[in-house]
Amino acid sequence: MDVKSPPALERWPVAFDVPVAWGEMDAFQHVNNTVYLRWCESARIAYFEQTGLLSQMKEKAIGPILARVAVDYRAPVTYPDTIRVETTVTKMGNTSFTMKCRMRRAQALSVLVAEAETVVVLINYRTGEKVALDSAFKDAVLGLEAKGSN
Amino acid sequence: MDVKSPPALERWPVAFDVPVAWGEMDAFQHVNNTVYLRWCESARIAYFEQTGLLSQMKEKAIGPILARVAVDYRAPVTYPDTIRVETTVTKMGNTSFTMKCRMRRAQALSVLVAEAETVVVLINYRTGEKVALDSAFKDAVLGLEAKGSN
Amino acid sequence: MDVKSPPALERWPVAFDVPVAWGEMDAFQHVNNTVYLRWCESARIAYFEQTGLLSQMKEKAIGPILARVAVDYRAPVTYPDTIRVETTVTKMGNTSFTMKCRMRRAQALSVLVAEAETVVVLINYRTGEKVALDSAFKDAVLGLEAKGSN
Amino acid sequence: MDVKSPPALERWPVAFDVPVAWGEMDAFQHVNNTVYLRWCESARIAYFEQTGLLSQMKEKAIGPILARVAVDYRAPVTYPDTIRVETTVTKMGNTSFTMKCRMRRAQALSVLVAEAETVVVLINYRTGEKVALDSAFKDAVLGLEAKGSN
Numbered sequence: 001m002d003v004k005s006p007p008a009l010e011r012w013p014v015a016f017d018v019p020v021a022w023g024e025m026d027a028f029q030h031v032n033n034t035v036y037l038r039w040c041e042s043a044r045i046a047y048f049e050q051t052g053l054l055s056q057m058k059e060k061a062i063g064p065i066l067a068r069v070a071v072d073y074r075a076p077v078t079y080p081d082t083i084r085v086e087t088t089v090t091k092m093g094n095t096s097f098t099m100k101c102r103m104r105r106a107q108a109l110s111v112l113v114a115e116a117e118t119v120v121v122l123i124n125y126r127t128g129e130k131v132a133l134d135s136a137f138k139d140a141v142l143g144l145e146a147k148g149s150n
Numbered sequence: 151m152d153v154k155s156p157p158a159l160e161r162w163p164v165a166f167d168v169p170v171a172w173g174e175m176d177a178f179q180h181v182n183n184t185v186y187l188r189w190c191e192s193a194r195i196a197y198f199e200q201t202g203l204l205s206q207m208k209e210k211a212i213g214p215i216l217a218r219v220a221v222d223y224r225a226p227v228t229y230p231d232t233i234r235v236e237t238t239v240t241k242m243g244n245t246s247f248t249m250k251c252r253m254r255r256a257q258a259l260s261v262l263v264a265e266a267e268t269v270v271v272l273i274n275y276r277t278g279e280k281v282a283l284d285s286a287f288k289d290a291v292l293g294l295e296a297k298g299s300n
Numbered sequence: 301m302d303v304k305s306p307p308a309l310e311r312w313p314v315a316f317d318v319p320v321a322w323g324e325m326d327a328f329q330h331v332n333n334t335v336y337l338r339w340c341e342s343a344r345i346a347y348f349e350q351t352g353l354l355s356q357m358k359e360k361a362i363g364p365i366l367a368r369v370a371v372d373y374r375a376p377v378t379y380p381d382t383i384r385v386e387t388t389v390t391k392m393g394n395t396s397f398t399m400k401c402r403m404r405r406a407q408a409l410s411v412l413v414a415e416a417e418t419v420v421v422l423i424n425y426r427t428g429e430k431v432a433l434d435s436a437f438k439d440a441v442l443g444l445e446a447k448g449s450n
Numbered sequence: 451m452d453v454k455s456p457p458a459l460e461r462w463p464v465a466f467d468v469p470v471a472w473g474e475m476d477a478f479q480h481v482n483n484t485v486y487l488r489w490c491e492s493a494r495i496a497y498f499e500q501t502g503l504l505s506q507m508k509e510k511a512i513g514p515i516l517a518r519v520a521v522d523y524r525a526p527v528t529y530p531d532t533i534r535v536e537t538t539v540t541k542m543g544n545t546s547f548t549m550k551c552r553m554r555r556a557q558a559l560s561v562l563v564a565e566a567e568t569v570v571v572l573i574n575y576r577t578g579e580k581v582a583l584d585s586a587f588k589d590a591v592l593g594l595e596a597k598g599s600n
Contacts, residue, residue: 028515220369
């Protein structure tokens with residue numbers, strides 16, 4: 001018996017489509033490099049909301065901060081277009097977790113326009129200290145990932 | 151004898167220079183129309199800080215909201231350039247006041263690139279109700295305007 | 301007989317829904333004032349495309365520039381939300397035309413969040429001189445407006 | 451004799467200070483993650499201009515595109531502040547080169563707020579094909595780096 005169990009993470013449960021705004025293009029006539037980070041941020045926030053992570057911010061002053069972002073730009077984007085943005089958690093550490101963000105043309109999903117990887121750290125906003133991921137958050141991530149399409 | 155006293159307002163006491171970022175240009179190769187509002191916002195916030203208006207936000211939950219902005223675009227701006235942004239209060243009402251914002255090329259001050267007029271209303275952030283401008287704020291505005299260069 | 305003919309303009313033919321991005325909120329926790337101009341710009345560009353105005357830019361170096369924007373902010377917008385953005389031409393002059401832009405909550409259309417009026421001038425990009433609106437453009441505007449929902 | 455010659459690259463020749471705009475803060479009250487990419491872009495464009503890279507765009511339709519950006523966020527930034535942004539080329543390959551971007555508090559240079567690494571590819575805008583870095587560009591980079599402060 002050698003059946004692999006499906007991975008518990010990296011199942012891409014959060015996805016949405018975002019229209020490209022004309023004004024997001026820069027003088028090189030392509031969507032500016034900063035806009036991709038906005039798209040991933042929107043996906044990240046949606047993910048956080050679905051795992052209850054942001055509700056802790058008001059109650060306990062504990063919240064996520066972005067420690068690192070790496071973006072690989074694969075294909076230029078121009079107006080008009082619509083981008084399918086997807087995100088998933090790929091690793092959970094002690095006080096941090098890693099997410100991936102995938103951006104494709106919504107009308108031509110075989111065209112990957114960019115990929116990003118982000119590292120998010122949980123901190124106490126009052127003290128600035130790192131905070132361990134608690135089991136409620138970990139369970140919420142696993143539960144959300146279990147709904148993933150991948 | 152008919153000597154006019156100088157006006158107590160519209161004396162342009164707040165000014166700063168801001169460099170144009172390449173990425174603020176849009177696909178028409180000019181600085182995008184939204185950027186001018188960012189410049190005026192920066193000037194407005196600086197004005198608010200110099201009159202103590204923002205310190206009331208934490209203490210009393212009273213703060214300014216923008217009710218109206220009108221911008222006249224006079225000349226296109228391109229990278230590289232530096233813009234001199236200036237602002238002044240021109241009118242004080244019961245619960246609101248009017249500001250002007252002037253944007254010129256810092257290296258060629260005779261070139262006006264845009265002018266804006268904004269109406270700011272004071273509200274109670276908890277109740278959403280308008281709040282009367284108090285005499286401390288009015289005095290601070292008059293004091294700041296008295297330092298103006300105009 | 302005193303039947304009024306329907307107006308040929310101001311029939312709001314262009315409309316779309318745009319999701320609010322979390323990152324469009326500022327430190328006051330509301331969607332920043334500059335974002336409304338981005339929404340109106342997107343509507344304006346869509347309108348221009350549907351009237352063939354932008355195709356003249358490459359062929360004849362004739363194109364629209366924004367001469368004036370006035371925005372009335374009616375209600376604060378917060379994430380998450382979706383905004384219905386609509387635009388229409390209200391006046392056509394010799395070398396310029398006036399547009400209105402209306403922003404409402406897509407899920408609660410009775411809530412007007414902002415209204416804007418813009419003046420657009422047609423210019424020759426090479427000479428900088430104003431250019432008369434030609435009959436092809438005027439007819440395209442009337443044709444597009446005739447499809448309007450109002 | 452074992453004297454190391456100074457490195458020809460990574461000498462940080464391009465630097466400027468940029469004021470933080472209030473409106474660049476997001477709802478978490480920190481400068482938004484996308485803004486750091488704008489700062490690095492401004493530094494990159496300044497570097498490109500000083501090496502003549504952009505002048506080729508009009509003449510030969512050859513220009514730089516961003517293939518990858520990785521940002522490590524080291525310390526939150528809040529308004530008001532001024533950021534010293536510096537950039538340098540660290541590697542030159544056949545059709546691409548690598549740059550670093552360093553962001554520090556201008557009034558407290560020991561505080562590193564973020565570091566970024568970017569990979570830039572030279573392409574022919576008409577064909578989309580990669581183009582070899584020519585010796586004129588390489589010499590310009592070496593010449594500019596030689597002026598560096600490091």
